[in-house]
Amino acid sequence: MIPQTNPKATYLEQKPAIDAAIRRVLDSGWYVGGEEVAAFEAEFAAWSGSRHAVAVASGTDALIVALRGLGVGPGDAVITVSHTAVATVAAIELTGATPVLVDVDHYWTLDPERLEALLANWPAEAPKAKALIPVHLYGQPAAMPALQAIADRHGLAVLEDNSQAHGAMLGGRMVGRWGKVAAYSLYPTKNLGAIGDGGIITTDDDALAEIMRALREYGWRQRYISDIAGMNSRLDPLQAAILRTKLTSLDHDTARRQAVAARYTEGLAGLAGLALPAVRDGAVPAWHQYVIDAGARRDALQAALREAGIGTLVHYPVPVHLQPAYKGRIVLGPGGLPRTEAAAGSILSLPMFPQLADADVAAVIAAVRRIWG
Template identity: 75%
Template sequence: MIPQTNPKAAYLAQREAIDAAIRRVLENGWYIQGEEVAAFERDFAAYTGSKHAVACASGTDALILALRGLGIGPGDAVITVSHTAVATVAAIQLAGATPVLVDTDEYWAMSPQALEATLQSWPAGAPKPKAVIPVHLYGQPAAITEIAAIAEKHNLILIEDNAQAHGATLNGRMVGRWGKAAAYSLYPTKNLGAIGDGGIVTTDDDSVADALRALREYGWRERYISAIAGMNSRLDPLQAAVLRVKLMALPADTARRQAIAARYSAGLAGLNGLALPRIRAGAAPVYHLYVVDAGARRDELQAKLKDKGVGTLIHYPVPVHLQPAYQGKIALGAGGLPNTERAAKSVLSLPLFPQLPDSDVDTVIAAVKAVW
């Protein structure tokens, strides 16, 4: 079976360096925070061109910390999308704010038009909009230029959910560089993945960075003294050491992801009714996922590919607003979410990870052609 993703392959590709990094931490004897984490934060800040990077325990926590560090909480509404990992919406609620979900565009990311329409028709008496969180889904940049302009027009704080788009660019500018902060997941299958959970927040604002560092560790600015009410969300040095190794390989891994995506796009071109990933003008996606739109034949395609030894996944099968924990309990933007609901019934993620050989890519292409 060709897997849709394979984090073990990423470890094996750098086994010697990763094992050495883990031994270094074990022999050092410092197992919480410390210089290893600080070094990774410096490395990641340099990679993204950010002034500060503050590591934490997960991508979900990265969003929570970003929201809290920017003073967003109870009484505030935060606009995001429903076609995303549930973590985006869960983080807003865990920060005490109220999520409002808007529809997506043809690139499966936040629609600027839906965002503007929702703000123009904001209901009286509802929590006031305080922030907007676009998601750079599948490694494809959202319409961040337009969204940033709308955020500025309406005095909204812009936070980027960059969990799936480490290193993606739009018009030569890396995503994560438009807002007051950007949140990244370091989950094992992400473009930059730990061997376990992890997250990191980037910002150019000194005061926000100071708040993030305090919030992630009980609100401490002085050890054992909570200056503010915080939480426990620390990236451990073992993960930081692994991530420092993997960060050095990220540009090459990104180039490989892009090459695999190009091979898919060339090999699958022209199949009637199978829509391949669209690329926004000026965008350089990093292809966390290669997602096709199979329309009403999605489930049939997935089942037949499985029979041929090709693993696939659906990202995501149920929009957040239709999941049991949220259905009927969460505000939707103007015009509803028709694009979001259609995507959930039609998208399919093909195998893609940097260690996937061309021969396997060609096998997947042949299998799709055979069953389409």
């Protein structure tokens, strides 16, 4: 069986170094915060080119802490997409703010034209739009120059959801370096994944970084004294030590993802009715996922690949605004979300992880071509 993703393969590839990092933490006697977390933050900040990195317990918490650091709360609206992991929208509501969802473009990221139309017709009685969360979905950079320009005109703070795009580039600039702040998930299947949960936030803003560090630990600036109302969201030293090890190979792993994606694109070209991932001009995706659009044949293709021993997944089968917890109560942008709703029935994620062997990539290509006919 060729799995769609395989976080254990990353561990096995770096097993001696990861095991040594774990032993180092266990032997240290320091199990919350401390030098390992501080070192990971410094190393991640350097890797991303940011002044600050603030580690937290999950990618969801990274979004919550970043939003709260920006002053987002009850009475505010935050604009994002529905074609995303539910965490993006859940984080907005967990701050007390109101999510407003717009449709995606054909790169599966937030559509600047739909955003402009939404802001041009913002109801006077609606909560004030305070922040914008572009999601670099599947490792594909969103249209940041256009989105940032629109946000600047309308006074919106930009928080990039970079959970699937560690190391992606746009116009020679790393994603996560466009907005005021960026949030990353470190979930095991992510491009940089812990062996457990984790998240991290980057920013160049000194004051914002200080606020976020306080927010993640009860609002403490001085131990046991809460200057502001905070929360408990700490990355533990075990995960920090593992992530420090994995960070050393992240660029190499990204290059391998890019090589796999290039082989898929070359090998699957020319199949009528099968749409391969579009890449924006000037973009270098991080290829968290390689997502094809199989139209009405998606379910049949997925079933046939499963029979052939090839794992696939649908990211995501139900848009957030149509899920039971959110359906009928989430504000949508003008024109609704037709691309988002169509995608749920047609997209399919092929196997994608850095340790995917060339022979397995070739087997996936051959199987898709044989099944597609």
